[in-house]
Amino acid sequence: MFxxxxxxxxxxxxxxxxxxxxxxxxxxxAILALIFVVIVPLTVHEYYxxxxxxxxxxxxxxxxxxxxxxxxxQISIGHAAFMSVGAYTAANLxxxxxxxxxxxxxxxxxxxxxxxxxVGMPSLRIKGLYLAIATLAGQLIIEWTINHVPAISGGxxxxxxxxxxxxxxxxxxxxxxxxxxxxxxxxxxxxxxxNLVRSRIGRAFVAVRDQDIAAEIIGIDIYxxxxxxxxxxxxxxxxxxxxxTYYFGIANYEQFQLIVSIDYLAMIIIGGLGSVxxxxxxxxxxxxxxxxxxxxxxxxxSLFFTTAEMANVISGLRLGVFGGLIIFFxxxxxxxxxxxxxxxxxxxxxxxxxx
Amino acid sequence: MGASAQxxxxxEGDNQLVVKGVxxxxxxxxxxxxxxLEVPRGSIVSIIGPNGAGKTSLLNxxxxxxxxxxxxxILEGQDITQKKPSDVAAxxxxxxxxxxxxxxxxxxxxxxxxGRHVLMKSGVLSSVIYWGMAQKEDIAHRExxxxxxxxxxxxxxxxxPTSALAYGLRKRVELGRALASEPKVLLLDEPMGGMNxxxxxxxxxxxxxxxxxxxxxxxxxEHDMGVVMDISDRVVVLDRGRGIAVGTPEEVxxxxxxxxxxxxxxxxxxxA
Ligand SMILES: Nc1ncnc2c1ncn2[C@@H]1O[C@H](COP(=O)(O)OP(=O)(O)OP(=O)(O)O)[C@@H](O)[C@H]1O
Ligand SMILES: [Mg+2]
Numbered sequence: 001m002f003x004x005x006x007x008x009x010x011x012x013x014x015x016x017x018x019x020x021x022x023x024x025x026x027x028x029x030a031i032l033a034l035i036f037v038v039i040v041p042l043t044v045h046e047y048y049x050x051x052x053x054x055x056x057x058x059x060x061x062x063x064x065x066x067x068x069x070x071x072x073x074q075i076s077i078g079h080a081a082f083m084s085v086g087a088y089t090a091a092n093l094x095x096x097x098x099x100x101x102x103x104x105x106x107x108x109x110x111x112x113x114x115x116x117x118x119v120g121m122p123s124l125r126i127k128g129l130y131l132a133i134a135t136l137a138g139q140l141i142i143e144w145t146i147n148h149v150p151a152i153s154g155g156x157x158x159x160x161x162x163x164x165x166x167x168x169x170x171x172x173x174x175x176x177x178x179x180x181x182x183x184x185x186x187x188x189x190x191x192x193x194x195n196l197v198r199s200r201i202g203r204a205f206v207a208v209r210d211q212d213i214a215a216e217i218i219g220i221d222i223y224x225x226x227x228x229x230x231x232x233x234x235x236x237x238x239x240x241x242x243x244x245t246y247y248f249g250i251a252n253y254e255q256f257q258l259i260v261s262i263d264y265l266a267m268i269i270i271g272g273l274g275s276v277x278x279x280x281x282x283x284x285x286x287x288x289x290x291x292x293x294x295x296x297x298x299x300x301x302s303l304f305f306t307t308a309e310m311a312n313v314i315s316g317l318r319l320g321v322f323g324g325l326i327i328f329f330x331x332x333x334x335x336x337x338x339x340x341x342x343x344x345x346x347x348x349x350x351x352x353x354x355x
Numbered sequence: 356m357g358a359s360a361q362x363x364x365x366x367e368g369d370n371q372l373v374v375k376g377v378x379x380x381x382x383x384x385x386x387x388x389x390x391x392l393e394v395p396r397g398s399i400v401s402i403i404g405p406n407g408a409g410k411t412s413l414l415n416x417x418x419x420x421x422x423x424x425x426x427x428x429i430l431e432g433q434d435i436t437q438k439k440p441s442d443v444a445a446x447x448x449x450x451x452x453x454x455x456x457x458x459x460x461x462x463x464x465x466x467x468x469x470g471r472h473v474l475m476k477s478g479v480l481s482s483v484i485y486w487g488m489a490q491k492e493d494i495a496h497r498e499x500x501x502x503x504x505x506x507x508x509x510x511x512x513x514x515x516p517t518s519a520l521a522y523g524l525r526k527r528v529e530l531g532r533a534l535a536s537e538p539k540v541l542l543l544d545e546p547m548g549g550m551n552x553x554x555x556x557x558x559x560x561x562x563x564x565x566x567x568x569x570x571x572x573x574x575x576x577e578h579d580m581g582v583v584m585d586i587s588d589r590v591v592v593l594d595r596g597r598g599i600a601v602g603t604p605e606e607v608x609x610x611x612x613x614x615x616x617x618x619x620x621x622x623x624x625x626x627a
Contacts, residue, residue, distance in 0.1 A: 013497045013498065013501075014490065017490070017493060192483045195482060195483050195485035196482050196483050198485075199483075199489050199493070200468075200477045201478070201479055201482045203465055203468060203472070206460060206461055206465075207458050207461075207469050207472075209460070210458040210459055213420075213452075213456055214456035214457065215458075216420075216439070216441050217444055217449070218469055218533075218536060219442075219444035219536065220441055220472055221441045222441070228479070274460070
């Protein structure tokens with residue numbers, strides 16, 4: 001992604017509008033493909049692959065949330081609940097009807113989209129904090145419902161075990177296999193989002209965010225587009241929930257509680273609102289943070305704390321660092337890591353002629 | 356410049372847009388009281404009047420932002436009084452705002468592309484896939500937008516975010532966004548407000564070109580009497596919510612009620 005654009009002039013509109021406007025960017029994509037498809041799976045240890053797998057899943061969810069929050073200017077504190085809708089839809093279909101992932105995955109997404117539209121309905125009348133509270137209510141109602149309706153949640157534990165996905169008789173039952181499965185959907189989500197945000201629909205989302213009156217005057221039905229943003233965003237969330245289910249081999253409501261909604265909001269705030277790259281950076285950052293803290297504490301913290309205290313210290317520290325970072329990015333760098341990345345890039349772009 | 360005598364293409368009696376006796380109250384304030392307006396196809400009709408006369412409110416009723424308490428708005432024979440702004444736009448009425456309302460987070464190019472929203476069709480699925488239908492559509496509409504960019508001399512600003520532009524340029528981009536939708540009727544709310552003399556002349560030129568070369572019917576709110584008298588086929592005068600005079604620029608200038616409305620107030624809004 002190191003763009004070098006001096007001396008390159010685009011001569012056709014299609015070239016000007018291309019996803020990778022510069023020839024060098026195509027090479028970047030090829031190199032990234034080589035790294036992620038060949039080198040990483042051949043060289044990286046199973047444990048680290050499992051972390052990468054979590055990042056891939058988070059990328060899908062963060063992209064979806066960013067479409068709603070960053071691009072369309074709405075808010076949702078209910079996204080973890082939409083994930084659980086996807087998760088339980090897929091788990092039920094997989095267990096009861098023995099359906100394969102390529103049916104359960106879109107089905108989970110669609111069910112989440114439908115529920116997301118309902119929860120997003122108040123956005124037609126209210127904004128900001130009020131909408132946040134309304135979606136929070138949605139989160140809690142969905143959590144409660146799944147927990148109290150055995151027909152959905154599969155009984156006392158409120159969890160449903162599913163088999164790992166398989167394709168043409170090959171089961172993705174190691175982290176190494178899941179790596180390809182999840183990488184595929186992460187890339188699919190990234191490309192779909194890049195396309196969406198540069199198209200007519202994506203421009204309309206930004207129009208609704210920037211200037212709702214002007215959006216109406218150029219013929220954008222604001223209500224339709226707000227609900228559409230909720231639908232698309234929740235679809236991503238639902239798919240994300242299905243991926244979690246296949247990754248863990250179980251659909252469990254505890255993985256989709258309020259704190260997870262907050263985690264995902266943190267991803268896009270830290271990564272950068274209204275940015276695809278920001279969603280990815282945020283997903284990487286927020287997934288790695290607790291792991292890095294844990295490793296640090298296990299090595300350094302054991303000098304100060306007993307093993308029994310350690311779990312509390314780690315989770316406390318995680319929350320503290322998290323809160324601090326969110327506040328930092330909201331106040332100091334609202335464009336998030338994405339902006340920091342751009343600053344670094346534009347420094348090197350003209351390097352060595354720095355002015 | 357084009358006073359009504361030169362305008363053979365404006366056929367009297369062929370009214371593209373008709374406003375019939377509309378009124379609008381806000382609490383105790385009567386913003387517009389029983390105002391009627393006839394806009395012949397291909398004409399430039401100006402609405403003038405002192406501050407607070409109800410000009411913007413009248414425009415808001417035409418474009419669907421305000422629902423009139425009484426009266427009707429009729430576009431080419433179709434009653435559009437109760438339509439949503441987005442539907443009014445789709446029927447071919449575009450407008451600009453007194454206080455510029457651009458999409459500040461987007462580039463000039465994207466603002467203009469958004470102007471073509473109603474002319475484009477791509478849904479979610481073809482947008483997500485992009486290569487193929489959506490891309491083809493984007494390129495076709497990009498060509499139309501480039502033509503407007505050239506017309507308004509915005510070539511150097513294509514990729515600039517509109518928030519970075521000077522005031523006069525933002526007004527021009529807003530005109531471009533309205534034009535991009537290929538409107539039948541263009542409503543302009545003080546397009547020259549806050550501009551210097553040079554910028555005003557440029558804008559007046561663009562408005563005339565839009566009208567004469569592109570055949571767009573224009574309804575213009577403007578305080579600058581020089582410009583209004585120069586380019587309008589017909590002038591409607593509002594004062595405290597009521598229509599007090601209609602006619603050619605010459606007729607209106609001679610109307611004693613108009614003279615009184617302007618001279619009788621401390622706020623004259625641009626000298627006559
Ligand atoms: N949404 C609204 N709510 C309450 N009052 C309004 C509203 N819109 C307009 N008004 C009132 O209606 C009257 C007419 O306002 P309007 O903006 O139409 O005047 P105008 O002729 O456009 O004035 P200006 O030349 O200053 O732009 C004013 O008294 C204004 O305060
Ligand atoms: Mg006004």
